[in-house]
Amino acid sequence: MLAILETVKQALSEASLETLTAARDLAQKTNDSVTALLIGKGVQALAPTLKGIQTVLVAEDQKLDSYIPEAFAKIVLEAITRTSPKIVLAPGTECGNDLIARVSARLDVSAATNCTEFFVENGALKRVTRSNWGGSLLEEVEILSSPILLTLQPHAIPAQSADGPAPAIETLSVALSEKDFRVRVKELIPSEKKGISLTDAKVVIGGGRGMGSAEAFKMLEELASLLNNAAVGATRVATNNNWRPHSDQIGQTGAQIAPDLYIACGISGAIQHMVGCKNSKKILAINKDPEAPIFQRADYGVIGDLHQIVPALIAELK
Amino acid sequence: MKVLVCVKRVPDTGGGFKLTADGMHVDTTNLGFTVSPHEECAIEEAIRIVEKHGGSSTVLTLGPLAAQEQLREAIAKGINSAILLEAEDYESWDPAATAHAIAETVKPLGFDILLFGNESADTCNYQVGLRVAHLLDLPCVTGIKALEIHNGKAIAKREVKEGWEVYEVPLPAVFTVKEGINTPRHPSLRGIMSAKKVPIEQKKVTRPAPHLVRKGLKKPQEGRQLEILGQGLEAVPKVIEKLRELGAI
Ligand SMILES: Cc1cc2nc3c(=O)[nH]c(=O)nc-3n(C[C@H](O)[C@H](O)[C@H](O)COP(=O)(O)OP(=O)(O)OC[C@H]3O[C@@H](n4cnc5c(N)ncnc54)[C@H](O)[C@@H]3O)c2cc1C
Ligand SMILES: Nc1ncnc2c1ncn2[C@@H]1O[C@H](COP(=O)(O)O)[C@@H](O)[C@H]1O
Numbered sequence: 001m002l003a004i005l006e007t008v009k010q011a012l013s014e015a016s017l018e019t020l021t022a023a024r025d026l027a028q029k030t031n032d033s034v035t036a037l038l039i040g041k042g043v044q045a046l047a048p049t050l051k052g053i054q055t056v057l058v059a060e061d062q063k064l065d066s067y068i069p070e071a072f073a074k075i076v077l078e079a080i081t082r083t084s085p086k087i088v089l090a091p092g093t094e095c096g097n098d099l100i101a102r103v104s105a106r107l108d109v110s111a112a113t114n115c116t117e118f119f120v121e122n123g124a125l126k127r128v129t130r131s132n133w134g135g136s137l138l139e140e141v142e143i144l145s146s147p148i149l150l151t152l153q154p155h156a157i158p159a160q161s162a163d164g165p166a167p168a169i170e171t172l173s174v175a176l177s178e179k180d181f182r183v184r185v186k187e188l189i190p191s192e193k194k195g196i197s198l199t200d201a202k203v204v205i206g207g208g209r210g211m212g213s214a215e216a217f218k219m220l221e222e223l224a225s226l227l228n229n230a231a232v233g234a235t236r237v238a239t240n241n242n243w244r245p246h247s248d249q250i251g252q253t254g255a256q257i258a259p260d261l262y263i264a265c266g267i268s269g270a271i272q273h274m275v276g277c278k279n280s281k282k283i284l285a286i287n288k289d290p291e292a293p294i295f296q297r298a299d300y301g302v303i304g305d306l307h308q309i310v311p312a313l314i315a316e317l318k
Numbered sequence: 319m320k321v322l323v324c325v326k327r328v329p330d331t332g333g334g335f336k337l338t339a340d341g342m343h344v345d346t347t348n349l350g351f352t353v354s355p356h357e358e359c360a361i362e363e364a365i366r367i368v369e370k371h372g373g374s375s376t377v378l379t380l381g382p383l384a385a386q387e388q389l390r391e392a393i394a395k396g397i398n399s400a401i402l403l404e405a406e407d408y409e410s411w412d413p414a415a416t417a418h419a420i421a422e423t424v425k426p427l428g429f430d431i432l433l434f435g436n437e438s439a440d441t442c443n444y445q446v447g448l449r450v451a452h453l454l455d456l457p458c459v460t461g462i463k464a465l466e467i468h469n470g471k472a473i474a475k476r477e478v479k480e481g482w483e484v485y486e487v488p489l490p491a492v493f494t495v496k497e498g499i500n501t502p503r504h505p506s507l508r509g510i511m512s513a514k515k516v517p518i519e520q521k522k523v524t525r526p527a528p529h530l531v532r533k534g535l536k537k538p539q540e541g542r543q544l545e546i547l548g549q550g551l552e553a554v555p556k557v558i559e560k561l562r563e564l565g566a567i
Binding site: 127143197199 | 497
């Protein structure tokens with residue numbers, strides 16, 4: 001099988017380490033060998049560090065200094081032609097899903113993206129479980145294509161290191177044309193955002209419809225400033241009402257957060273919101289409706305009006 | 319400028335999923351239907367492009383007859399025309415099948431800009447837009463949150479952790495859109511009324527042999543035990559105590 005690895009600044013991403021772990025496991029169950037594919041500028045040095053697999057194909061190219069979708073797709077196709085894998089696995093990250101979609105379109109087979117489980121029968125991969133609705137529902141799927149193209153849902157399978165002899169390292173050189181570079185980043189405009197990002201914060205305070213206005217979010221900002229490493233997030237209702245920018249939205253079509261504590265204020269607990277914060281260690285909900293679904297998905301609950309409780313918390317902390 | 323936007327009809331689930339007895343579908347008995355927020359934003363973007371540069375916009379869905387509802391909602395907001403590729407069994411179409419049917423239909427229509435959601439709300443395949451782009455041999459930028467058109471070229475931006483990636487591609491081109499690119503408008507009452515009269519182009523389509531076959535749906539584990547800290551202001555001291563215990567203060 002072929003494992004496509006993603007690098008960030010010439011290092012393997014966590015999602016790539018998970019992909020490698022899943023690939024080794026699948027290969028063992030299907031009596032297969034693993035070829036890993038590294039693409040980009042300066043990736044050669046990573047090849048000898050990959051353990052527990054048989055071969056590393058290295059497509060090193062000075063021109064590939066970032067993810068260049070069509071060029072990367074061409075290289076993956078070349079690697080597939082060379083190794084005839086039964087299974088191709090990539091990380092289910094933004095780039096990984098983009099790449100596998102481009103490859104699967106060129107091979108005219110459908111890919112099963114964001115897989116969480118693999119089912120092997122009689123030494124062959126037959127079915128997978130994959131994320132639906134951003135992970136709030138799981139779909140079991142039978143795969144009838146050849147080759148089988150998959151991406152792995154990040155965090156579904158924890159990365160494990162492996163021992164073993166160094167793999168055989170082979171060079172993959174692919175002639176790239178101008179057309180392969182027609183989609184590429186022309187410029188990177190650095191972010192102007194200040195403060196702690198939603199995904200890095202240890203405490204996230206989320207506000208929903210119950211906030212009632214953009215002004216009301218100022219008290220969440222104030223509460224955040226009194227807590228360690230805290231940031232403010234929002235539901236889709238809050239962003240659609242222009243109370244907060246969309247970049248603050250948590251959920252299926254917003255950010256996925258995993259803080260130590262998520263404090264949900266005036267949020268009903270819709271699955272599309274909760275799927276964005278389900279990896280929080282603890283969830284505290286403040287809601288005036290004791291029947292709100294959020295209370296089935298929280299660790300701590302306060303029943304009451306957030307417009308009384310939040311100011312009281314601020315006063316107490318001051 | 320001729321702009322296409324593709325949307326998929328999905329159940330509007332809120333508080334939780336109920337599955338049908340055979341575990342194959344979301345039970346939609348008491349649910350309304352909608353499209354993904356990404357696609358709502360794609361609709362809004364199509365309307366804005368035509369408002370700014372002239373031309374016309376078309377919304378397309380592959381789905382059941384009932385998906386006329388989603389097409390008319392788009393028209394009510396300002397989309398000019400609609401195409402329904404009718405397939406009652408649309409839930410069992412895999413991304414390759416859906417993309418082939420869409421590409422075949424839109425190829426002769428000569429769109430300059432083709433907009434898709436970054437991923438569908440329900441099956442989240444992350445594929446149909448890119449596959450249509452490949453079948454039409456057009457460039458495609460995925461997951462965009464900004465789009466501008468200048469002299470036959472599109473400047474598209476993607477938001478990444480470090481900031482904004484800027485892409486420039488010649489038209490025609492395909493873009494998959496993420497929520498946040500704009501704030502969608504609500505339809506006006508007049509829009510809703512006149513949308514009822516706009517004819518929808520309809521054609522039946524048949525599913526080719528699939529590569530992916532659904533065997534069942536299941537809910538992931540949700541294992542949290544609720545502890546009520548109190549009602550109203552009496553809960554404040556307990557909350558402070560918890561914040562301290564969890565290292566938040
Ligand atoms: C495909 C799809 C994707 C989606 N993606 C997202 C997403 O990424 N993020 C997201 O958030 N949503 C998303 N949604 C929308 C989601 O389904 C819900 O509509 C949304 O999360 C509801 O937001 P809310 O909790 O703020 O509002 P409501 O559901 O209206 O809840 C408001 C809550 O506030 C409580 N309340 C009101 N006043 C007070 C008060 N004074 N004090 C205390 N409590 C109060 C009420 O009791 C109620 O429980 C998506 C929907 C779909 C279909
Ligand atoms: N049945 C469908 N009809 C029309 N457009 C669709 C359909 N399925 C998917 N799409 C479009 O393709 C995007 C990506 O879908 P997917 O590949 O399933 O994640 C969606 O956001 C829609 O814009």
